[in-house]
Amino acid sequence: MKATTSPVLSLENLKKSYGDVEVLHDISLSMLPGDFLVLLGPSGCGKSTLLNCIAGLEEITSGSLRIGEADMTDVPPRDRDIAMVFQSYALYPTMTVAENITFGMKVRGISKAEQAEALARVAAVLQIEPLLARKPSELSGGQRQRVAMGRALVRDPKLFLFDEPLSNLDAKLRVEMRAEIRRLHETVNASVVYVTHDQIEAMTLATRICVMNEGYVQQFGTPDEIYFTPANTFVARFMGNPPMNIAAATCRREGAGSVLSFGDQEIRVAAALPEGAVEFGFRPEDAEVSQGAGSFSAPFTVERIERTGGDTFAEAKLGETTVTIRLPARARVAAGDALSVSLPAHALHFFDAATGRRIEAGA
Structure with a gap:
């Protein structure tokens, strides 16, 4: 049939x-x-x-x-x-x-x-x-x-x-x-x-x-x-454990990319975003502790460490928002350490601050 x-x-x-x-x-x-x-x-x-x-x-x-x-x-x-x-x-x-x-x-x-x-x-x-x-x-x-x-x-x-x-x-x-x-x-x-x-x-x-x-x-x-x-x-x-990190930011265009301001922290991204209030997100597992600069690169100071056996989670501040970074289980990191975190372009998420809807960023 x-x-x-x-x-x-x-x-x-x-x-x-x-x-x-x-x-x-x-x-x-x-x-x-x-x-x-x-x-x-x-x-x-x-x-x-x-x-x-x-x-x-x-x-x-x-x-x-x-x-x-x-x-x-x-x-x-x-x-x-x-x-x-x-x-x-x-x-x-x-x-x-x-x-x-x-x-x-x-x-x-x-x-x-x-x-x-x-x-x-x-x-x-x-x-x-x-x-x-x-x-x-x-x-x-x-x-x-x-x-x-x-x-x-x-x-x-x-x-x-x-x-x-x-x-x-x-x-x-x-x-x-x-x-x-x-x-x-x-x-x-x-x-x-x-x-x-x-x-x-x-x-x-x-x-x-x-x-x-x-x-x-x-x-x-x-x-x-x-x-x-x-x-x-x-x-x-709602999806993800820990969930996606989402932090409020102010965006301005700079050349072909954008600059996101989180209080006195600034992050440059390659995406062309609308100017004004936005929300920036990334998943804890997409963060890579690295000295290299990718589509996103920023320094963080570790405030708290949580070890679950299979993973180590580091908490840090991005503006007024506490974000979580997933590290290997045996990562040697402690509160007060500085981490250089990078993310590939596909791991960056942007949302409209007023509606919460996803922004599909231009290149």
Whole structure:
């Protein structure tokens, strides 16, 4: 059968209000079959509300929502051809693993032979064959999450919806389950919408990320686009640990380049920037301690050192802003030391001081 290139999910000018309060504002995005779309943002940004709108658990106030070729704007959840994996797993405690996985098929009147075939297929994919006779109380958190995913997988729906499925797991198990979900996506080529506030989950799982804040889409793109070319200062600060350094500056043009003033510190950059107030950013890992002059070169005095084992982080001042510079783990540096920091041109980021939007600097 010829593969389709039409979107498996399309949202157009979707809005959601509770009374007079609008919580989702003009959301427009789409994803292709096989995409892993992550809705990412801080608590309260609207990502779970958006997922519930896609699922049909929340009515949208205006706009349209399509799954495949069909308009699902006013279609009830049971008819949307979706499967949802919840944060709480929502397993039936008195049923075995096998019964939990096939329960929905049984309710829909699917034959026992088809149930057994689907169960065997899903159990093999998730590697839970030895668990099929157990009850949920006999399972670990990670095993329960596999069962919850298995219950969704037997549906073979157009769209899988995951609502922060790993948030109840400890750190080690989250890493293991991230790998499991990634393997599952690659194995069955599922189309997934996945809600999380964890940027590492987003970067490791997603083919597309939708960064949200206060009900607005801040940026929609690939993980590389989100991380390396953030659309605004919110995305720049939200993505990365430590986040991007962003310092207020005053810009003046000088020849083909620009001079950024941070109080009594000045930095010359090759980029042609608009004059006036700007915000200058760079990621801690892009800073190189060097005596050479690159597209950016400036002296810093170390104020504080933090060693994490795998890295050493030096804090210094750029104007009134404390910036973080990532150094090798064994770097011999202490508070009071002077560092000469250089950055390549691609590592420099500039934002409009009034709007926070990215400035694409001319050469």
